[in-house]
Amino acid sequence: MDATAPLQLGSWNVNGVRAAAKKGLASWLRSSPWDIVALQEVRATRAQLEVSLEGSGPWHVAAAEAERAGYSGVALLAKEVPDEISTTLGVPEFDAEGRYVRMRFGKLHVVSAYMPNGSGKDRDNGRVPFKLAFYSHIARELEVLSGRGERVVVLTDANTAPHAIDLARPKENEGTSGFLPEERDELHRWFRRGWVDAFRAVEAGGGHYTWWAQRGGCRERNVGWRIDLALMHGVAPEMLLACWHEPAVLGSDHCPVGLRLRRDACG
Numbered sequence: 001m002d003a004t005a006p007l008q009l010g011s012w013n014v015n016g017v018r019a020a021a022k023k024g025l026a027s028w029l030r031s032s033p034w035d036i037v038a039l040q041e042v043r044a045t046r047a048q049l050e051v052s053l054e055g056s057g058p059w060h061v062a063a064a065e066a067e068r069a070g071y072s073g074v075a076l077l078a079k080e081v082p083d084e085i086s087t088t089l090g091v092p093e094f095d096a097e098g099r100y101v102r103m104r105f106g107k108l109h110v111v112s113a114y115m116p117n118g119s120g121k122d123r124d125n126g127r128v129p130f131k132l133a134f135y136s137h138i139a140r141e142l143e144v145l146s147g148r149g150e151r152v153v154v155l156t157d158a159n160t161a162p163h164a165i166d167l168a169r170p171k172e173n174e175g176t177s178g179f180l181p182e183e184r185d186e187l188h189r190w191f192r193r194g195w196v197d198a199f200r201a202v203e204a205g206g207g208h209y210t211w212w213a214q215r216g217g218c219r220e221r222n223v224g225w226r227i228d229l230a231l232m233h234g235v236a237p238e239m240l241l242a243c244w245h246e247p248a249v250l251g252s253d254h255c256p257v258g259l260r261l262r263r264d265a266c267g
Helices: 017-021 027-029 046-052 127-149 181-193 198-202
Strands: 007-013 034-041 060-062 073-076 085-086 100-105 108-114 151-157 227-235 240-245 257-261
Touching: 007 108, 007 227, 017 027, 017 046, 017 151, 034 151, 046 060, 060 100, 073 100, 073 108, 100 151, 127 151, 127 181, 127 227, 151 198, 151 257, 198 227, 198 240, 227 240
Parallel strands: 007 034, 034 108, 108 151
Antiparallel strands: 007 257, 034 073, 060 073, 085 100, 100 108, 151 227, 240 257
């Protein structure tokens, strides 16, 4: 691998990796020179994940699956062998849902995280306390790493739109999980502690979304939410070369997010 080439990272909530595999996942994985790819909402066992990745190229794979079959699940794919892998947060109720996996490459830690949705089974906001606790715990865990002078990138379906500009209809969704004040407040605490939203570091305008409801032609009309984020801590601003969305890539109700860093982010 060219040591001078930028480090290219991709992230995608695939809404079920087995379904995505039938809709071009392997083609997308081969479409760009990805070095590391984070997947969320895999909803598969490790064996099912590996079958779904057939034909996508050689990958070193780390995954965390939920105890409940067909639910949640995250994965990280890397072209290089990572120096370290972690698939647990050490909190049983969090780990049971398979929402976190981390790889380390030198001083760079890359995380695939699937933040909980705050909606309960009765379509209320009953899971918001669990969601906020998860947010808070993962931030504390990762800030320990950056506090040691290391760098952290979290590639995540955050299940929260940070600002009004990040969804097409903010007024209509003020009482909806994903845009509740307490959810945004928790995410903004990350920002106050030094986390950087990579996309907003390079793009200030509106109309950029990563998730669209599967009804009423929302995607075609671009009535969406920007909830898939690349969050960085301890990464110097000059190391960020680009961050973008790929809304033309179909196969899920989310679109992929791309991130390009200087190679020395690992050094």
